[in-house]
Amino acid sequence: MIRGNAYLVPEMQAFFNDYPNSPLTPLLRAHWLSQLGQNQNWKTFEAQFHPVDAHQPALQCYHWQALFADAQTDFFDAAVAYWRSDASWPDSCDPVFRQLVAAHRLRADDLWRALRHALSRNQLRKARYINSFFPPFQGLNEDDLNLATGRPRQFLDDASPTDTHSTRAQRELMLYATLRLAAHDPQAAATWWTDASAHLGPEDQAWGWQQIALQGALNLNPQSLEWFQQVTPQPTDAEWLIWKTRVALRQQDWATVLDTLAHLPATLAQKPVWQYWKARALEGEYRSAEALALLERVSQSPSYYGLLALEERGQELRLSPPPAQPDPEIQKETRTLLERPLRLYRLGLLSEAQREWNQIEPALTPLQHLAAAQQAFQLGWYDRSIHSADRTDLPKDITLLFPYPYQSQIQASASQYHLSEAWILA
Incomplete structure (x- = not known):
């Protein structure tokens, strides 16, 4: 991509124009822009940088570096917001952050808040990096x-929390x-x-x-x-509420379960797992009519908790009906779309195959997702099969979501040692 100090703009543009839909194109483009940024070739970088590139933090920070090199500071607010977000910080962001500190746009409270967050997650490398922004001895x-x-x-034995002069x-x-x-x-x-x-x-x-x-x-x-x-x-973030709910469930403190579930974000609260446990908590609080109505709704879900809800209501357990199968034309279309990742998988190039699969998958229709899952299953590429089967909004295909690739070996061992096949799987 670089020949001496000459950046091959025409050659790169020709490749992008010739192969706009190749999964390699965005990877090559990102790598090229990164090299332009590393070499501080800001004129070429800015000419080639597009708004869509901003979703990559490393490129966004190179863009901010380019703006600062042009004496622009309008990006400071966005850069401060990025510091305060729970995002990764690529190396290209370091000059930007140090400019913010020098301009007093990142203050001591910003540094301490980020440092506490990093330490709470045992991110020692990140914590030491943040610590490098403080003046000596501070x-x-x-x-x-x-x-x-x-x-x-x-x-802690040596610490003195009563010291009013502690820093x-x-x-x-x-x-x-x-x-x-x-x-x-x-x-x-x-x-x-x-x-x-x-x-x-x-x-x-x-x-x-x-x-x-x-x-x-x-x-x-x-x-x-x-x-x-x-x-x-009490914190309101979802992770905190979920852990508090789990603890309350273990202790069968049904009132606390209901209280914490009431504060969950709606998208989480409506998931079958939490609807099921809400029903159990209502039952524990002697609100049987509400519990039964909720269990009835959960039992319609084609999920583990849907089966638990059926069992709780004393009904016969039933699996979801299999989804409508993709017709031969959709199978053919999907096989054509996935030709490269499937071929790479057969060659044993697993990371390259998965990268290309992930590039193609978002554009698939529900039936194409199902067809893709079936084709991956036939190849023994089970993680992609499960992933694609779960992405479709069609009724779930249990055989794709829960593959059984070693059935014959498990059955043989179960028979040899007089064990339950279900027990071995569990």
Whole structure:
């Protein structure tokens, strides 16, 4: 793509024009633009950059670099919003972020918020990167970070939450060490936090209890629900509500189950899994008529929870009827569309085959999705078969969603060792 210092614009444009629908075209284009950005050939980069390229963070950040090189700063608001989002930060964004800090558009609170978020997800590399933006002696001490990561109990034993002169860095490390301890011993973390949090602000108190509650839920600790209730105000993000619901279900606290499900986003709350558990919670609260009506609705769903709802209502379990099959013409069309990925799969080039499949799949109709799933199934390409079968809005084909590729071997082993075939599968 690069010959000396001459960028092959005509050659690249000719390829893009000749092969506009090739799955290789967007990959080649992105790689070419990345090289232009790396070499800071901003004039050529900007001439070739299109709005559609902005969905790739690396290219978007090169675009912002090009604007700044042209003394433009209108993009600052968008770049700050990107910093605050939960997105990946490619290397091309580093000069942009440092410009934002120098211009005082990224402030200390932005840095601390991002740092806390990274530490809460154990993204140490990202946390150290964010830490590099602080002036000397104002960010996290590297030795203290290592101690909080590897020996959180020792770090907390040495910490002093009652120190009114503690720095933001010390408080963040204390919160992080509490999270690390909670991952292994949530009970010990809760005991320590009960005393320590009294000396912190409401936001820090809530954040600490939130992490302890989530870790307790993961560890199936029976006190988890009590820790969830300590968080004030209660978070509204879906992940938090789902984990709180799971804990309440384990303890059969039906009132809490109903309360948390009522705050789920509508798209999640309508899923069969949560409709089913809402019905069970209504039943637990002696609201039988509402529970039965909801179970009736869930039982129509061609899903695992649809079967559970049928069982709960004492009805015979039944699988969904198979979907209408694609006619030969649709099978032929789909085979033509997928010729390249199917051929690559036969050659053993799995990553290339999947990349090309993913490029083609969004444009398929529901029947073409089903035909694609069948063709992948016949090849033994089961992950694509399952994926495509699930993408169609037609009635689900159980044989495609739950393939049984080793049936003969399992049956032979079950017979040899006098085991239940269903037990082996489970």
